[in-house]
Amino acid sequence: MLKLMDADDNKSKRLVSLMKKRGFIQPAFELYGGVAGLYDYGPLGGRLRRNVISKWLNHWISLGNIVEIDSPTITPEPVLKASGHIGAFNDYASECKSCNSIFRTDHLLEGYHNNPDALDNIALDNELLKNKIPCPSCNKSEWLPSEPLNLMFSTIIGANKGGRKAFMRPETAQGMFLQFPSIYRHFRGKLPFGAVQVGKGYRNEISPRQGMIRLREFNMAELEYFIDPEKDINYNLDLWDDVQIKLVPDPGKDELTEKRYTIYNAVKEGVVRDQTVGWFMIKTFELMLELGINNEYIRFRQHEQDEMAHYATDCWDLEIYGSYGWIECVGIANRGCYDLKAHQNVTKSNELKAWRDFENELEIEKYVCSPIQSIVGPRFKEKSKLISDHLEKLDASKINFPFIINIGGEEISIEENMVEIKKVNSIERGEWFTPHVVEPAFGIDRIIWHILEHSFTETSKENDDYYTILKLRNKICPIDFSVYPLFEKDGLDKIALKIIDSIREIDGINVNYDGTKSIGRRYARGDEIGVPYAITIDHQTIDDNTVTLRDRDSQEQKRMSIEELLLFISKY
RNA sequence: GCGAGCGUAGUGUAGCGGUUAUCACCCGGCGUUGCCAACGCCGGAACCCGGGUUCAAAUCCCGGCGCUCGCACCA
Incomplete structure (x- = not known):
């Protein structure tokens, strides 16, 4: 069943050639030799990317409680320190002096040290030496000093010397967390709500491979x-509920197995631990189908406990099958309150919280000590402020006079005449808490690659080896309609251009004219870049104002009036 | 980062010390045909970059960059 690209290795090569030839995707900076992990979207790819992003945005925003925001890619160091990226990114690597192999230092120390992740580079090197850790590759034990393996691009904000250290963001998520107060206000405090952001993310991969799959600068949507x-x-x-979706739950120690579930049952049976995660799995699945991903080539895989990122408590990846095998294209993670808490801790802000009403109001009756300032003041002088603060916090129902309090190491006796016991009635209607976050994070470039792979269809026509049809979904495709005059004379070309003008008045439709070479060739050119419909102007058009509409996938043509055509296009 | 192989028009390729750098598709113009990559003529377009060896380098050598594959890395 899973024979898509690997059945014919050259097929993906032909797809790559097509992408380059027709201006979808190509290596960036090619004139200067290219840079690994950086790609351009060309004239058609640019449009395709935009369409995919629009579809993505509409899919979420139409839920009604989700807004789009945008934040800078340049991110000051403390933000990423708080979010845990600096810690997690500053893994160290050690190189073997003898065979030049490189390993994560903390991985080498597993089994020798309880928590190698927490050590700095000097401690790590000492541990290597002390335990005589052998090189897994050549078994010798001669290590060069460990080097940090930072996968973020760093920069400096400000042109002068004392600039602030910053990084290009490795994910867009922090933007949403830091804008939480504004989003919370926008929704007037009513959870649940969400925010999305589409933009570039950066990871300075050691060695990017696999074309569009591992990029150093990539489009992400979170x-x-x-x-x-x-x-x-x-x-x-x-x-x-009528679709059995492939799930690969965390098997613990067992073999990985693929099982089919409806999401409803997966949540009910606890395979998916969190119902919000389940909900986003469904909506994400739906989106993938709308984008043109083949549902047989979609599965959700649960992260194993030790694979989970530093923030996540449960995580399911949506994987898509293609010529690189199963590739993670979406990660749906329950991040808990990790991020908001982390930023609270650093900034001491109270704004990263939400208010929760109690179901029933709590009437609280309590007794407080209210210091009588005219006595406490003159008696304790400069200490009286501290003493008053302390007294106000006491539960006065449990007090017997005189009693001793401890202020700055000094014992102070409080006598009955210093305070007044007051009865206070208060009503507690709710409390502040840190919201939890469920994050679906999409790798747009990976999704686009798989849309192209799943759309790429080769058939043969009589004498041709391959006849290529890119079966892109309507509205995802870069060009929606092509208009071809059967030949460019007798005014057919003029009629074609007039029809194009009318079509262009319809919003959001990209239409294209092609008048050169034979009609069959033009159909082929259109099929190859995924134009869903071809409109052909022929001699009959002059007589009765009708044109033919050709369907890309069936190659069938229907004759209709120009009015009918325009109606069809406006509903397309 | 390491090791191996590779890098020639837009795409796919031939040439592997001396060629006007091969062929095909492709793209443009003109003509012809007139509904599924038709034909003819004309035209367009390339040796990854830098250094070296040589009378002579796309070809051999060195370095860089890129691609593919293995090892490592991918929070």
Whole structure:
């Protein structure tokens, strides 16, 4: 069943050639020799990318409680330190003096040290030496000093010497977390809500391979969905109840196995631990189908416990099958309250919280000590402020006079005449808490690559080896309609251009004219770049104002009036 | 980062010390045909970059960059 690209290795090569030839995707800076991991989208690819992003945005924004935001790619160091990226990114690597192999230093020390992740480079080198760790490759034990393996691009903000250290963001998520106060205000405090951001992310990969799959600068699209972990939300989990989706749950110690579930059952049986994660799995699955990914080549794989990123508590990857095998294209993670808490801790801000009403108001009756300032003041002088603060926090119902309090190491006796016991009635309606976050994060470039692979169809026509049809979905394809005059004389070309003018008045339609070479060749050119419909102007058009509409995939043609055509296009 | 192989028009390729750098598709113009990559003529377009060896380098050598594959890396 899973014979797509690997059945014919040259097929993916032909796809790459086509992508370059027709201006979808190509290596960037080729004139200067190219840079690994950096790609250009060309005239058609640019359009395709835009369409994919639009579809992605509309899919989420139409849920009604999700907004789009945008934040800078340049990110000051403290932000990424708080988010844990600096720690996680500063892994160290050691090189073997003898055979030049390179290994993660903390991996080498596994089994010798409880928590090698926490050590700095000097401690790591000492551990290597002390334990005489052998090189897994050549078995010798001669290590060069460990070097940090930082996978972020660093830069300096400000042209002068004292500039602030910064990095190109490795994910867009932090933008949503830092904008939480603004988003919270926008939704007037009503959870759940979410924010999305589409933009570039950067990772300075050691050795990017696999074409578009591992890039150094890439398009990512992330959604942060803020929820109250103590409130159940009614999700429409049976939305795709007729579809059995392939899931690969974390097997623990067992073999990886693929099982088919409806998401509804997967959540019910606890295979998917979190219902919000389940909900986004469904909506993500739906989006993939709308983008033109083949549903047989989609599966969700659960992260194993030790594979999970530093922030996640449960994580499912949507993987798509193609010529590189199963590739992670979306990660849906429950990040808990990790990020908001992390930024709270560093900034001491109270703004990264949400308010939760109690179901029933709590009437609280308590007794407080209210210091009588005219006595406490003159008696304790400069210490009286501290003493008053302390007294106000005491539960006065449990007090017997005189009693001793401890202020700055000094014992102070409080007598009955210093305070007044007051009864206070207060009503607690709710509390502040840190919302939890469920994050679906999409690798747009990887998705685009698989859309192209799944669309790429080769048939043969009589004497041709390969007849290529790129079966892109309507509205994802870069060009929606092509208009071909059967030949460029007798006014057919003029009619074609007039029809194009009318089509261009319809919003969001990209139409293209081609008048050169034979009609069959023009159909072929259009099929190759995935134009879903060809409109042909022939002699009959002059007589009765009708044209033919050719369907890309069936090659069938229907004759219709120009009015009917325009109606069809406006509903397309 | 290491090791092996590779890098020639837009694409796919031949040439592997001396060629006007091969062929095909392709692209443009003109003509012809007139609904599924038709034909003819004309035209367009390339040796990854830098250094070296040689009378002579696309070809041999060295370095860089890129690609593919293995090892490592991919939070």
